[in-house]
Amino acid sequence: MKPAPTLSAAFLHPAGQSLPEPLLALRKQRGTALVDMPLPTRKTENWKYSSKYLKLTDDMAISLPAEGKTGSGLAVPGYKVAFLNGVMLPEASDYPDLDGISIERFGDLDDVEAASLADRMDSTLNSSSDKGVVQMARLNSARFEDGLLIRLKPNAVLDQPLFIVHEVNADASGSAYPRIFVDAGRHSQITLVEEYISSGGEPVMVNTVTEFTLGDGANVTSVRLNMEGENVQHIGATGVSQQRNSRFESHCVGFGGPLRRHDLQVRLEGEGAECKLNGVVVTQGKQHYDNHTTIEHVAAHCNSQETYRNIAADQSHAVFNGRIHIHQDAQKSNADMNNKNLLLSNGAEIDTKPELEIYADDVKCAHGATIGQLDEVSLFYLVSRGIGRREANVLLTMAFINELVEQIPVEQVRDTAHTRLNQFFDQTFEGA
Amino acid sequence: MLSIKNLHASVEGKEILKGINLEIKAGEVHAIMGPNGSGKSTLSQVLAGNEAFEITEGEITLNGENLLELETEERAREGIFLAFQYPVEIPGVSNLQFLRTAVNAMRHHKGEAEMNAAEFMKLAKEVSKQVDLDPAFLKRGVNEGFSGGEKKRNEIMQALLLQPKLAILDETDSGLDIDALQVVSNGVNALRAEDRAILMVTHYQRLLNHIVPDHVHVLAGGKIVKSGGRELALELEERGYGWLGIKDEEEAAANSAN
Numbered sequence: 001m002k003p004a005p006t007l008s009a010a011f012l013h014p015a016g017q018s019l020p021e022p023l024l025a026l027r028k029q030r031g032t033a034l035v036d037m038p039l040p041t042r043k044t045e046n047w048k049y050s051s052k053y054l055k056l057t058d059d060m061a062i063s064l065p066a067e068g069k070t071g072s073g074l075a076v077p078g079y080k081v082a083f084l085n086g087v088m089l090p091e092a093s094d095y096p097d098l099d100g101i102s103i104e105r106f107g108d109l110d111d112v113e114a115a116s117l118a119d120r121m122d123s124t125l126n127s128s129s130d131k132g133v134v135q136m137a138r139l140n141s142a143r144f145e146d147g148l149l150i151r152l153k154p155n156a157v158l159d160q161p162l163f164i165v166h167e168v169n170a171d172a173s174g175s176a177y178p179r180i181f182v183d184a185g186r187h188s189q190i191t192l193v194e195e196y197i198s199s200g201g202e203p204v205m206v207n208t209v210t211e212f213t214l215g216d217g218a219n220v221t222s223v224r225l226n227m228e229g230e231n232v233q234h235i236g237a238t239g240v241s242q243q244r245n246s247r248f249e250s251h252c253v254g255f256g257g258p259l260r261r262h263d264l265q266v267r268l269e270g271e272g273a274e275c276k277l278n279g280v281v282v283t284q285g286k287q288h289y290d291n292h293t294t295i296e297h298v299a300a301h302c303n304s305q306e307t308y309r310n311i312a313a314d315q316s317h318a319v320f321n322g323r324i325h326i327h328q329d330a331q332k333s334n335a336d337m338n339n340k341n342l343l344l345s346n347g348a349e350i351d352t353k354p355e356l357e358i359y360a361d362d363v364k365c366a367h368g369a370t371i372g373q374l375d376e377v378s379l380f381y382l383v384s385r386g387i388g389r390r391e392a393n394v395l396l397t398m399a400f401i402n403e404l405v406e407q408i409p410v411e412q413v414r415d416t417a418h419t420r421l422n423q424f425f426d427q428t429f430e431g432a
Numbered sequence: 433m434l435s436i437k438n439l440h441a442s443v444e445g446k447e448i449l450k451g452i453n454l455e456i457k458a459g460e461v462h463a464i465m466g467p468n469g470s471g472k473s474t475l476s477q478v479l480a481g482n483e484a485f486e487i488t489e490g491e492i493t494l495n496g497e498n499l500l501e502l503e504t505e506e507r508a509r510e511g512i513f514l515a516f517q518y519p520v521e522i523p524g525v526s527n528l529q530f531l532r533t534a535v536n537a538m539r540h541h542k543g544e545a546e547m548n549a550a551e552f553m554k555l556a557k558e559v560s561k562q563v564d565l566d567p568a569f570l571k572r573g574v575n576e577g578f579s580g581g582e583k584k585r586n587e588i589m590q591a592l593l594l595q596p597k598l599a600i601l602d603e604t605d606s607g608l609d610i611d612a613l614q615v616v617s618n619g620v621n622a623l624r625a626e627d628r629a630i631l632m633v634t635h636y637q638r639l640l641n642h643i644v645p646d647h648v649h650v651l652a653g654g655k656i657v658k659s660g661g662r663e664l665a666l667e668l669e670e671r672g673y674g675w676l677g678i679k680d681e682e683e684a685a686a687n688s689a690n
Binding site: 375377378380381382383384385386387388389391392395396398399400402403 | 480481482483503504505507508509513514516519520522523524525529530533534537538541573590594
């Protein structure tokens with residue numbers, strides 16, 4: 001038997017020493033733990049459909065340099081923080097000094113703050129029953145060179161969305177490890193937009209971790225827009241831990257690539273907490289996209305609502321795995337998960353798997369998954385009114401996701417999504 | 433305007449239309465009646481260009497142009513409109529967006545400027561009044577959760593907006609109560625014009641009390657077996673189809689084939 005492939009040692013050499021000592025120590029410790037880490041294969045349950053897309057070559061182990069480049073970024077109104085290759089660019093960032101809200105790069109933290117952060121890092125990605133999923137997130141913990149710590153004091157409210165533009169510049173092969181930690185105090189509010197983009201055409205890997213901790217009554221909205229290029233493998237993880245009566249809302253919009261993986265793990269730890277997770281994925285060509293979500297109802301009286309839609313064209317491949325775990329004490333949990341999928345070609349593949357694990361006896365838990373194609377009868381109805389084939393296809397495809405796109409609470413993101421969707425429609429329904 | 437010659441059409445290898453001949457002139461209203469399964473709806477679908485049906489023989493021309501060479505959307509732009517027997521529900525596409533896209537596709541085809549959202553809204557509100565449909569319906573998904581009568585009124589509203597040369601009404605009266613029938617009939621009568629033809633496909637005579645046809649045809653077994661004036665419809669109402677030699681078994685057989 002062939003030995004299982006392990007992570008090349010080349011990946012265990014972090015760059016950038018300008019972090020406070022406690023974070024350097026954390027990084028080192030995480031790196032040590034990754035020695036001989038088995039890489040996911042098709043026998044790894046939570047990478048079953050995606051391991052074949054993961055191609056980590058040694059030249060990708062090199063940290064991409066952040067010097068000498070200015071992030072081309074997206075034209076973003078309002079508050080923004082620009083990251084290039086996982087390192088913050090202060091000159092391209094723009095946000096005010098706000099009362100009760102601190103936005104600091106890891107390198108600027110003092111040792112006490114950094115020690116406190118190091119203690120909490122990875123805490124949201126520590127799912128009790130899902131050890132394998134967070135494996136790749138540990139690579140980020142061993143490699144991050146910079147990061148952003150956002151802290152909101154109790155009752156602090158960020159008055160407009162904060163955009164974090166993560167650009168990877170792929171003029172050479174390598175990898176980048178952006179990292180965000182959001183500590184939302186009691187009854188604080190923030191909307192955070194993460195946009196992942198790329199420039200350059202060499203094969204690179206982006207490995208991200210974003211963590212949110214929500215105090216009692218905190219209200220956090222996370223928007224994640226993944227639009228990196230065809231040369232970028234993206235492995236991202238988002239961890240969320242929620243205290244009493246807090247509310248977390250997530251909107252993920254993703255366009256495919258050679259490998260796209262996002263793990264989203266939410267733990268409802270205090271009574272009355274609720275989360276709403278929306279996701280839209282669009283793939284074409286030979287692209288791939290894999291969303292794995294886990295919602296853990298740890299405390300009683302929590303609500304979760306999850307709606308994901310995948311659209312796969314050409315020979316592309318989308319994966320959805322939605323797991324809901326209701327702990328024994330989480331009585332009166334209310335969980336609703338829905339995943340619908342649209343295949344636009346005979347060559348496309350979508351794999352969907354709802355997983356429910358329920359240990360409490362007084363819960364409401366609903367789930368549904370469907371896979372289908374555009375409805376011929378609806379198409380005929382539209383074209384019989386003189387509407388062109390392309391337009392009719394677009395109307396029906398948009399009908400599939402429009403509800404989710406319109407729910408994104410940031411206009412600029414909706415506009416960007418629409419622009420990208422139009423490109424997708426042009427390519428997919430060309431000649432229709 | 434419309435000329436159908438020796439039209440044969442099949443679905444999944446089964447011949448449904450077995451040699452239809454029909455001439456419709458501009459300004460005329462024709463009614464096609466017949467028992468269930470006689471091929472009435474097939475004829476409507478074939479005229480609109482439903483690809484589920486295969487034309488094995490014959491020809492259809494609209495103002496001399498070969499309709500069979502045109503795609504469904506091209507036929508619509510040339511002026512063919514089919515009011516569906518079962519209008520399709522399309523959640524996620526608003527009725528307003530659907531109607532405006534259709535109207536603008538037509539305008540574009542005619543070389544006219546597209547209507548902007550505000551202009552179209554004004555027009556759509558006016559026309560919705562004509563068919564007694566609350567403008568709130570414009571914001572809902574296409575036919576989503578509409579009652580049977582509301583769907584039919586929405587079909588007529590589309591005809592009024594698109595101003596076709598030939599409007600084909602497939603069982604537009606089915607599922608309508610007396611009031612809705614009156615509203616729909618008024619809409620259809622508003623469509624009557626010198627340069628427009630209307631082809632009504634119906635199982636029952638009652639629609640013809642409201643929309644008086646110039647010609648009535650009886651379709652049975654995939655062929656037109658009798659044509660006449662409006663009095664033919666009344667005679668059918670009184671005597672059924674039996675006197676035309678259409679056997680009950682044939683209807684039953686045709687029904688089971690559906």
